[in-house]
Amino acid sequence: MTSPAEKASARPRCGAVIVAAGSAARMAGIDKVMTRVAGKPLVWHSVEAFLRSDEIDEIVIVTRADLEERLRREVDDRGLTKVRRVVRGGETRQESSRHGLAALSRDVDIVLVHDAARPLVTGELIERVVRAAATDGAAVPGVAPVSTIKTFADGASLGTVDRTTLREAQTPQGFRRDVLARAFAAAIRDGYDGTDETSLVERTGERVAIVEGDRRNLKITVPDDLAVAEAFLSGGQPPRRTRIGFGQDVHRLVEGRPLVLGGVTIPHTKGLLGHSDADVLAHAICDALLGAAGAGDLGEHFPDTDDEWKGAAGATLIARTVEILSGFGYVPVNVDAMVSAQAPRLASWRPEMVKNLAEALRLPESSVSVKFGTTERLGFEGREEGISATAVALVATLPSTSENP
Numbered sequence: 001m002t003s004p005a006e007k008a009s010a011r012p013r014c015g016a017v018i019v020a021a022g023s024a025a026r027m028a029g030i031d032k033v034m035t036r037v038a039g040k041p042l043v044w045h046s047v048e049a050f051l052r053s054d055e056i057d058e059i060v061i062v063t064r065a066d067l068e069e070r071l072r073r074e075v076d077d078r079g080l081t082k083v084r085r086v087v088r089g090g091e092t093r094q095e096s097s098r099h100g101l102a103a104l105s106r107d108v109d110i111v112l113v114h115d116a117a118r119p120l121v122t123g124e125l126i127e128r129v130v131r132a133a134a135t136d137g138a139a140v141p142g143v144a145p146v147s148t149i150k151t152f153a154d155g156a157s158l159g160t161v162d163r164t165t166l167r168e169a170q171t172p173q174g175f176r177r178d179v180l181a182r183a184f185a186a187a188i189r190d191g192y193d194g195t196d197e198t199s200l201v202e203r204t205g206e207r208v209a210i211v212e213g214d215r216r217n218l219k220i221t222v223p224d225d226l227a228v229a230e231a232f233l234s235g236g237q238p239p240r241r242t243r244i245g246f247g248q249d250v251h252r253l254v255e256g257r258p259l260v261l262g263g264v265t266i267p268h269t270k271g272l273l274g275h276s277d278a279d280v281l282a283h284a285i286c287d288a289l290l291g292a293a294g295a296g297d298l299g300e301h302f303p304d305t306d307d308e309w310k311g312a313a314g315a316t317l318i319a320r321t322v323e324i325l326s327g328f329g330y331v332p333v334n335v336d337a338m339v340s341a342q343a344p345r346l347a348s349w350r351p352e353m354v355k356n357l358a359e360a361l362r363l364p365e366s367s368v369s370v371k372f373g374t375t376e377r378l379g380f381e382g383r384e385e386g387i388s389a390t391a392v393a394l395v396a397t398l399p400s401t402s403e404n405p
Contacts, residue, residue: 012109017100020116021089038233045119058084062100114172117220133174141213142167245292247391249283262353275304280389282314288393318360330395334367337391
């Protein structure tokens with residue numbers, strides 16, 4: 001009997017090049033690669049499909065210069081050992097694909113090139129392309145156009161095309177490595193820039209097999225496509241509604257009290273006066289969350305006449321606020337807060353504050369922003385009589401609930 005290890009060694013090694021380096025010119029200013037769809041950046045839906053595939057041995061992500069370090073850091077943080085490298089793309093799609101090919105291990109025999117803008121790619125489609133590429137040398141998934149196709153000029157129809165002979169090309173497109181390398185070399189020699197990798201191979205006279213594509217494997221090209229992808233990737237759940245809330249809080253500075261901001265005790269000659277720990281930053285965030293959900297305000301839920309909240313930490317109030325939000329059918333999405341204080345200087349404490357607040361909010365740190373400023377010695381903050389904080393919060397309905405109109 002052949003062992004799984006022997007089976008793996010018997011098949012050719014397969015690598016995937018995921019191209020996420022485009023400018024998204026038709027996305028009305030939306031950063032297509034990093035825009036969040038069904039809770040995560042678009043690029044990760046494509047990457048994760050190849051991570052799950054048993055056909056794929058390694059992955060190279062090709063991206064823009066401004067995203068290169070960010071994606072590399074996320075790969076490391078998530079321990080994605082199958083992702084061999086994150087590399088910078090070129091001026092054209094063709095050049096970016098060539099960079100990805102060069103970054104794959106030398107022992108990779110079969111190469112799949114995939115647009116990161118196709119987040120709905122399935123394991124079944126990946127397998128079909130791999131097997132056809134290994135047999136035929138090159139393969140592209142295609143679907144038959146469903147609409148009548150016209151040729152036109154000067155605003156008038158010139159005729160109707162027989163669509164039974166047409167296929168809309170998708171990705172991933174698969175190749176034996178030597179076939180793709182020769183096609184790139186010929187294109188460079190001839191100064192040719194193709195619209196996809198199979199167009200380069202076709203020029204060399206190689207056969208390109210067409211395998212059955214997948215109609216759900218759409219390419220995100222214009223903003224409306226995001227709503228379609230969201231519907232599919234969220235498992236058919238209705239779109240989640242979002243609401244925004246604003247919060248503000250002020251506490252007086254007095255001697256003999258610790259100064260607590262964002263759950264961090266900061267060395268200072270004075271601290272904030274209050275029934276709880278007087279964490280003005282946490283309180284402003286609570287008010288913003290409650291306001292977004294239409295769930296009242298801080299004083300209503302945590303009155304200074306209730307001993308339960310005497311000395312309570314700001315993180316405790318935030319955690320309780322998140323529970324209150326859940327009862328109203330909402331969860332936090334992100335928070336942006338501003339602290340105004342003449343002294344002390346607070347910027348060095350930002351990472352620890354963000355960490356504490358994110359834990360209490362049950363959000364990733366990337367979804368929590370904290371900023372600091374002085375008032376140029378104007379007002380009570382400028383006179384060092386107190387500290388104020390403001391916050392804006394976005395909340396969304398839970399996946400299984402809907403907001404009343």
